Amino acid sequence: MQQDSRPSRPWWLAAIVVALGAVCVLGAASLPAASRYAGIGPGTVPRLVGIALIVLGLILAVQIARGETFEPQGTENADAALPMNPLAFALALVAAVLPIFALQTLGLPLVAMVSFTLVARSFGSRRLLVDLVSGAILGALAWYLFDRLGLQLGGFMPFAGLG
Amino acid sequence: MGSFDYLLHGFGIALQPMNLLWALIGSALGTAIGVLPGIGPALTIALLLPVTVAIAPTAAFIMFAGVLYGAMYGGSTTSILINTPGESGSMMTALEGNKMARDGRGAAALATAAIGSFVAGTIATIALTFLAPYVAELAFIFRPADYFALILLAFCSVAVVMGSSRVRGFIALLLGIAMGTVGIDVMTGQPRLNFGVMGLLNGIELTVVLVSLFAVGEILFVASRYDPGQETPISVRGRWMTREDFRRSWKPWLRGTVLGFPMGVLPGGGSEIPTMLSYTLERKLCEKPEEFGTTGAIEGVAGPEAANNAAAAGVLVPLLTLGLPTSATAAILLAAFQNYGLQPGPNLFTSNADLVWGLIASLYIGNAMLLILNLPLVGMWVRLLSIPKPQLYAGILVFALIGIWGVSGSQIDLIVMVIVGVAGYVMRVYDFPIAPVLIGLILGPMAEYQLRTALLSRQGSPWVLVETPISIAFLVVAALTFVLPPLIRRLRARS
Numbered sequence: 001m002q003q004d005s006r007p008s009r010p011w012w013l014a015a016i017v018v019a020l021g022a023v024c025v026l027g028a029a030s031l032p033a034a035s036r037y038a039g040i041g042p043g044t045v046p047r048l049v050g051i052a053l054i055v056l057g058l059i060l061a062v063q064i065a066r067g068e069t070f071e072p073q074g075t076e077n078a079d080a081a082l083p084m085n086p087l088a089f090a091l092a093l094v095a096a097v098l099p100i101f102a103l104q105t106l107g108l109p110l111v112a113m114v115s116f117t118l119v120a121r122s123f124g125s126r127r128l129l130v131d132l133v134s135g136a137i138l139g140a141l142a143w144y145l146f147d148r149l150g151l152q153l154g155g156f157m158p159f160a161g162l163g
Numbered sequence: 164m165g166s167f168d169y170l171l172h173g174f175g176i177a178l179q180p181m182n183l184l185w186a187l188i189g190s191a192l193g194t195a196i197g198v199l200p201g202i203g204p205a206l207t208i209a210l211l212l213p214v215t216v217a218i219a220p221t222a223a224f225i226m227f228a229g230v231l232y233g234a235m236y237g238g239s240t241t242s243i244l245i246n247t248p249g250e251s252g253s254m255m256t257a258l259e260g261n262k263m264a265r266d267g268r269g270a271a272a273l274a275t276a277a278i279g280s281f282v283a284g285t286i287a288t289i290a291l292t293f294l295a296p297y298v299a300e301l302a303f304i305f306r307p308a309d310y311f312a313l314i315l316l317a318f319c320s321v322a323v324v325m326g327s328s329r330v331r332g333f334i335a336l337l338l339g340i341a342m343g344t345v346g347i348d349v350m351t352g353q354p355r356l357n358f359g360v361m362g363l364l365n366g367i368e369l370t371v372v373l374v375s376l377f378a379v380g381e382i383l384f385v386a387s388r389y390d391p392g393q394e395t396p397i398s399v400r401g402r403w404m405t406r407e408d409f410r411r412s413w414k415p416w417l418r419g420t421v422l423g424f425p426m427g428v429l430p431g432g433g434s435e436i437p438t439m440l441s442y443t444l445e446r447k448l449c450e451k452p453e454e455f456g457t458t459g460a461i462e463g464v465a466g467p468e469a470a471n472n473a474a475a476a477g478v479l480v481p482l483l484t485l486g487l488p489t490s491a492t493a494a495i496l497l498a499a500f501q502n503y504g505l506q507p508g509p510n511l512f513t514s515n516a517d518l519v520w521g522l523i524a525s526l527y528i529g530n531a532m533l534l535i536l537n538l539p540l541v542g543m544w545v546r547l548l549s550i551p552k553p554q555l556y557a558g559i560l561v562f563a564l565i566g567i568w569g570v571s572g573s574q575i576d577l578i579v580m581v582i583v584g585v586a587g588y589v590m591r592v593y594d595f596p597i598a599p600v601l602i603g604l605i606l607g608p609m610a611e612y613q614l615r616t617a618l619l620s621r622q623g624s625p626w627v628l629v630e631t632p633i634s635i636a637f638l639v640v641a642a643l644t645f646v647l648p649p650l651i652r653r654l655r656a657r658s
Contacts, residue, residue, distance in 0.1 A: 096580065
């Protein structure tokens, strides 16, 4: 394995930081930089933040070039030394993306059921039916309780006309 | 009325049956989430925020305070019994506490942690009671330029102290500040950095970012590197604290408190440095240094646990008196105040005396409750660990969804959730600190407002920023934060 002798060089990290800085600077370009009285205007802070991000991104690139090491943070139940499991990551990501498209039409309980099952599966759960049922119960119960508290969570199952 | 009279008045409020119930709910919930992995006090309070539409501010903050303190107690339980420090503050407890538990002294370790937390929490709350009104008075003489310098100091210390790299700390901070500028500019009414998206005109909510970073980011990270190795908690049994243990514990409790409280008060102090300092100090002063790292020394649990709790109370001083949050949890508490249309700061002590003093009084009560909840009932909390992890993390995602969807029912928020959640994953893998993002997001707009107000008062002359001794002092200290980290690193290497 070559990985041990050569540090990985995540150039893309520095590129993203520089790009985000550029987005701030571009977004600020259409804003007036200075008002007559304050000397600075609504565009000043976004512009300064953008420039600072670009500079920091470049410093990060220099650090990466010098072989800076990045160690994953330690958390409970995760082994930072393990290689990434792309399938588990993808399943959990789908669980988070799904609500964007489905929450408005399917309603919270159903989306909670599917997302719950997806996350449980990404953590290696094989009990599909149990997960589906627990997710549905948790989603329905939470919807009911928070609805009673006055929270606007949308319809129970909007596509079926259930409010 | 002096502080003491106000405090008595506060007890009158906190001891009302309903408020006692809220304190109990908060303390129990806090202990539970302290024991459970994947969910901490900041995330819990963020998820509880929607509830604030239904209950009065005093009740809500009494509950939140219970969560804040309870998480500290619960965190030490898991550190000792399964060697998994839930947060950086209990890392040192895990070092000695777990070794004590393996040596059959788990009950003594839990007891010294709980009693030490109680002692430190109570002393620190007393300090908060009598210090806060003075700091609040001080804040009345602050001008916008002073406030700006103070926030700048908080920025520098947060970015420098949290995490392992200054560059990455500042990147995290600036990303937060950048997100804070999105939306309508309060001073001119112009939309900024929303790139034509109507849903972003109201800005990006702290709750959304916090839940995305702490819940979604965490779930993605743990899922991708999940270690199903079932850790079995060490039995709680074993001999309780002996007279000898008490004799060895009380000084570390007091020393830990003295270290923790001031460090919590300072911006960027957090709980990591005081616990580390306390551990190093106890190791040096211990009469039986050979126990450190072998069978576990009780001083190494007593000191850091006390420092941890004292720091948590210290964080409330700048939050309540200046409106300055110095940790992720304090940032979400500030957002909770804003939800109620309240601005923490000197005026809060006069305009909402019931709320402030009721909250402070409830800290004393919550501490006593937590001692009872944690000493005899510790076995019950440990049982929470038998919840299967796949379903636990799945449940956290469902609550995160509700927390975000409940803010405004906006699809944009859900898109932000995914983007920020993935960013949270990347930040964990490449070791960027998370808290500076939240501090930047909530303090960025405040810093900008103070800066622009200050400049406006002098027709844009930048000299206004260094006109008062207060602002100069803050700016000098901010510069000093760049010198401190090498010193801290040396300390870390020694411990």
